[in-house]
Amino acid sequence: MLINHPLLGPRDVSEFVYLGDASLIDRPDWQAGDAGEQFHDYLYLRDNPAGAHRELWFHEQGDRSWLVVTRHTVTHEILKVELARDVALARGRDK
Amino acid sequence: MSQPYRINGGLIDREKVLSFTFNKQPFEGYQGDTLASALLANGQRLVGRSFKYHRPRGIFTAGSEEPNALVELRDGAYREANTRATTVELFDGLAAHSQNHRGPLSFDLMAVNDFLHPFLGAGFYYKTFMWPASFWEKVYEPIIRRSAGLGRLSGEADPDTYEKGFRHCDLLIIGGGPAGLAAARFAGRSGARVILVDEERLLGGRLNAETYAVDGEAGAAWAADCADELHALDNVEILTRATVAGVFDHGVYSVVERNTDHLPDAGGRARQTLWRVYAKSAILCAGAAERPIAFGNNDRPGVMLAGAVRAFANRWAVAPGRRVAVFTNNDDGWRCAEDLSAHGVEITAVIDSRDIAPLARIPGALMAMGERVVDTRGRKGVHTITLSNGGVIPADCLAVSGGWSPNVHLTCHHRGRPQWREDIAAFVPGQDLPPGMRVAGAAKGVMRLGDVLADGYCTAMETIETLGFTPPPGEAPRADNESAAVSAFWHVAESRARCWVDLQNDVTVKDITLAEREGFRSVEHLKRYTTLGMATDQGKTGNVLGLAVLAESQGKSIAETGVTIFRPPYTPVPIGAFAGKSRGKEFRPTRVTPSHQWAEEQGAVFVEVGMWLRAQYFPRAGETHWRQSVDREVRSVRGSVGVCDVTTLGKIDIQGRDAAAFLNRVYCNAFAKLPVGKARYGVMLREDGVVMDDGTTARLSKTHFVMTTTTANAVSVFRHMEFCRQCLWPSMDVHLISATEQWAQFAVAGPNARKLLQKVVDPAFDISNDSFPYMACGEMTICGGTPARLFRISFSGELAYEIAVPGRFGESLVRILMEAGAEFNVTPYGTEAVGVMRTEKGHAAGPELNGQTTARDLGLGRMVSKKKDSIGSLLSEREALNREDGFILMGFRPINRENKLSAGAHFIAKTAPATLEHDEGWLSSVAYSPELGHSIGLGFIARGAERIGETVLAVDLVRNQEIEVEIVPPVFVDPEGERLRV
C-alpha cells in the first residue's frame, strides 16, 4: 500500500501506524449534560462501511503527522488524504 | 558421457563443457543448458516419482510451469528441495537428486501405492483417517508424511543470505518475450523509467524456443538486439532471473531476483533479492502456457508438452526422443512435428483430434486425423502409444498440445476474475485488472506472433501517453502471423487407464468426476477436495483441463463453471527471501545504552527490554546465583549509594505557550500549576479510563517541560500525544520532540547520593536539601562546565537523583561516578535490583500497568482530577470501574516467611476450592526483599484495602504451589517516605 501524503507524496504504508476511525477527532465536550453517553459513543461505536472509510494514520517513520485517509474498504483505493490537523481545525476543534 | 540426444544448433556454448551429477551419477552438459535439457541430452528420461502414487515421472515442460521434474539441488545445509529441473541453470559441479522415493529411483518401494490406487482416489485421506482422533497426530500424520510428499529439507539453517530492496518506475514490464520486448523498446525510447523483468537468463521468451523471424531476422537474434538496445538506455533497468511474484495495492509489485542460483558458489553475495517495485503502471506480458490433453497413462516419462519438445530441440539442441509422435488439438502442435523433422528427428505420427486435412507434410510420419491417443506403454518411459483406431505406434517421446492458456495469474491478485473465450478455448484476463495494469500479447489471448508484437507496441504507446511521455517515432516490429486455430478437446473418453490432469498432485479425470458425483460442484470445493492445482506448480498446466472435465461432467460450459482465483506467489519463493536480513540476532535492531561498553567490562548480565539491552545485574567474583548479586546491589543502594543507567526511559521535550495546559489534559492529575524547577509524578490514562503510562515530568521554564515515560511505552506515548496535539487540540501552541537519545541519564540512589553528586556538580550549583529538595529539577553544569540536568526523583525510595548529560558524555560520566563514588563504595545496579526496590516501595510497573488497570485499581484513584478535562477522566468514573468489590493493588507476604511467592498465582479464600469462580485476584510482581529478609509481592485483590491482615491462599497451578499469604499495605519499606526527603 502507498499513502499519498499531502506534503511528501506517496510513501510506503510501512512508515505509518494505523489508529482507527477518523471520528476519533470529534472528542465530545466533557461538560455536556450527557457527556457520559457521548464519550461512550465516541469511544465504542463505529460504522463499518463496505466502501469509503475515513481513518487516522500516523506517519511515525516520517514527518510525524496524523493523516485522515479516505480509503475504500473493498478495493483499498485511497480516495483522499488530508492532514488531520486541517481536518480538526475545519471541524471547529480549537483550544 | 557423450550426450547421445544432443543435436545441432541451439543457444548453447559447446566450448564450455560442464560436469554435473544426478543421483551421484556423473554427466556432462553445456553452458546454456538447464538441468532438464542436460538430463534429456544424456537420455535421462526418468527424473522423479509422483507425489501420491510414486509413479515414474519425467520432464514435462521446459519452463517454470513444470509439475513433474522436481529435484533436490546441492548438498548439506545448502540442499534445496522441489526445484524445477527446467528452471535450474546448469553449472559446473551441480549435484542434483531425484526425490520422493525409497530405494533407487528406478525401483521405488513406495510404488506399491500405485497398485492400491483403487483405494486412494479423491478424498481418500479425508475418508480414511477420520477416527480415532487420537491417531491424527501420532499415527496417521507420520504415515501420510512418509508416503506422500516431495523433497527433503536439509534440517539445517539456511547458510545463504538474502536481501531486500526497493525500485521505482513509471512502467513495469512483466515478461521479456516478444510482447514485452516490443513494449520495452518503445517505452524505453520515450524516456520513461522502465523496469523489465523476466524469469529467465535470456530475454526473448518463446522467440528463443521457436524458429520464427522478426523484422527479417531470426527471432532469438532480434531479441538479443532488443536486449542490447535496452541495456544501453539509462532509463531502463533490466532484471533477468527475476520473477514478479505478487501484485499488491497501489502499484506495488514483489519481484524475486535470483542472484546466485546459477553459480556454484554465492561468493558472499545475497542469494536472492526480494525487490519491492513501486510502479505507476505495468504491462503484463507473461505469455501463455501450453496445456496437456488427458489420456490413458499420459504421465509416462517421454510424454511432454509439444512446445517444450521443440524448445528443447531449437534452443537447447536436444532431441527429447529418437522417435517422436505428436498429439494435438490445434495448429500449433504441428510446428513441433515440423521443427523436429527439420532437425532430422524421426516423427512417427501426428495425431490430430480434429478431422481435418494434414497441415504439413512430415516425411515418414503417420497422419492420424480425427484420432486420439488412448494409452501409452513402456516400463520407465513411453515406448509405444495406442490410438483410438487401435493402431500401436512406436514413440519414445510423445509431444502433446491441448492448446495454450494465457498466463493470467497476476491479473487475479486483486481478485480479478478471468473470462472464458470460446474462440481460443482459454481464459483471458477479465476487465477488473489491478489498477495501473495493462496486459499485452499471449497473456491477453493474442496468440499469433505478428499480432503479439503489434499488441506489445500499441499497449506501450498507450501507456506512455497516459503517463505523459511523448511516444517515440518508429513502427511496431513485424512478423508473420502463424496459424493458431484450436478446437477444444480435453480428455480421451475411451481411455480405460487413468488419465492424469494434475501431474504434481496426482489428480486424474476420474478423481474429478468422482468428486463431482460426491457433491463437490463448485470449482473452489473441487480444488480443495481433489487438491487439483494446489501443488507447488499451482496447476499451471492442469487447471484448465480440470475445469473442463468438471464442466463436462456437470453438462455446463467452462464459462459457467468458472475458474479458481490465483494468489501470490506466482512461482515458489524461498522463505529466506521473505525474511531477508531479519533472522537470528538481526531479527530486529538492538539498542544499547551509553554505558553499555562499560557495563560489559563490569561483566554485567544483560536483559532485552523491547529492543534495548539493559544491564540486569552485575555479578562479582564468588557470586554463584543471581540473587546474591541482586541482594548485594539492593543493600548497597539502601546502605550507601548505587548507580543505574536509566537512559532507556522515554524522554519527550515539550515546549510552547500552551505546554502546561496540554500536559494538564494528557495527565489525569493536575500539571498546570507545576512550578518551574519542579518535577511531578503523572499518570496518563487512555480515553476509556485505563492507565496508559506513568512517569515524572519536570518543568524547566514557563514554556518548557521534559516528560519521562516508561521504556516500553516511549513510542506509543509520543504517538498518543501527537494525536492529542494534532487531532484534538490543533490550535494549542505546543511542540513535541523526542530527547530519549540526546541525554544519557543515570539514577544515583542511596543515602550517600548527594555526597557523591556534590563531587561532580560544579560548585556554582547548590544541591543541598534546602536548595534542591525532593522533586526539584534544574539545568546545571558538571565536571567543569558540561551541561547537565538534575532531577531529584526516586524510584528506589531512597534519597535519589537522576542526572542527565548529552549522550556523548554518558560513558565517561558513569566511569567518573564510579571513581568519585569509590569512597562510598558506590555500586552499579541493574534492572533486577530496580525491580526489587520498586516492589518494596509498592510502585507500579509493567506487570501492574497491564492495560486493564485503572488509577483506582493502582491505589491512585485520588490523583484523577475531576476539576478539569483530561483524557480518560470522564470514563474512569464509570460504575463498573468503581465497584466496591473491584481489584485494588495491595502488598502480600507469606505467612511462613520461608515460602517464596510466585508471580501469576491467583488468590483463593482458604476454605474455597481453587477454581475460576473463587478467583479473587492475582499476584503481579514478587521479589525477595533483602531488607525484610523474605519474599514479598504486589497483587490485585478484591476489596483489598478493607482486608489488611487477612490470610488467603496464593495458588499457582502452573508451578503446583499453594502458599498462605497475608494482605498488607503495598509499601513495605519506609512507608512514610522519610528517606526521600533527607
Add this chain to the structure above:
Amino acid sequence: MSDYQLTARAPLGGLSIELGALSLTEIDAYALGSIAAPRGERTRLADRLGVALGLAMPAVGASSLSQDGSLRLLGLQQDQYFLMFKADPGAAISFLTEKVGDAGYVTDQSDSWAKLCLKGHLARQALSRLCMIDLHPKQFADGAVARTVMEHIGVILLKETDDSFVLFTPRSSVRSFVKVIEDGMRSCSNQQESA
C-alpha cells in the same frame, strides 16, 4: 576546576569504511538542533532565521543551505526544522538559543543521532537495498530530505549530491544500522565486480 573531566565519545568512535567505490564515514563535527515555529508565527521565525543565520525556510522534504555552506536547515515536518551546523556539539544549545531567541523553540539534537555520510557513485544503488523512498534525481533533488525507516530503524536522509548522502540515525541502534548499510554497500560492490 573540577577534579573530573568528562570525555566525549562519538557514537561509532569515528567509523570509516571503504567498500569498492563506496565509503561510509561518521561525521561527528556537526551539531544538530531542532527549531519549532510557535503556532501562527512561522513568518516571524522565518524572518529571524533569515537575519540571524542567512537561511531561508525550506518546505517539508527540502533543505536550505547558507551561502558559505556551513549551515543547513532541514524541513522535517510542518513547523519543525533541524539545523545542521559545523560546531562543537557542546556549544549547540547556546548557539541555537542565541540565534533563534524567542522566535522558536529549540532543542539540542546533536547527541540523539549518529551522523553518517555515504559517498560514491553507487551510493544510490546501495541505499536502494534499504530505503523505500525513490532517490532518482528526478524525484529526490540535491538538498532533498526525508525521514523514513530502513530495516526497522528510523533514518533522516539528506541528499547532498547524487553521490553523497548524509544519514542521521538514532544513537542507540547505530551499530545495527551500520551492519545493514554495510550489507547494502557490499551487495552493490559485489554486483559491480561480478558484472
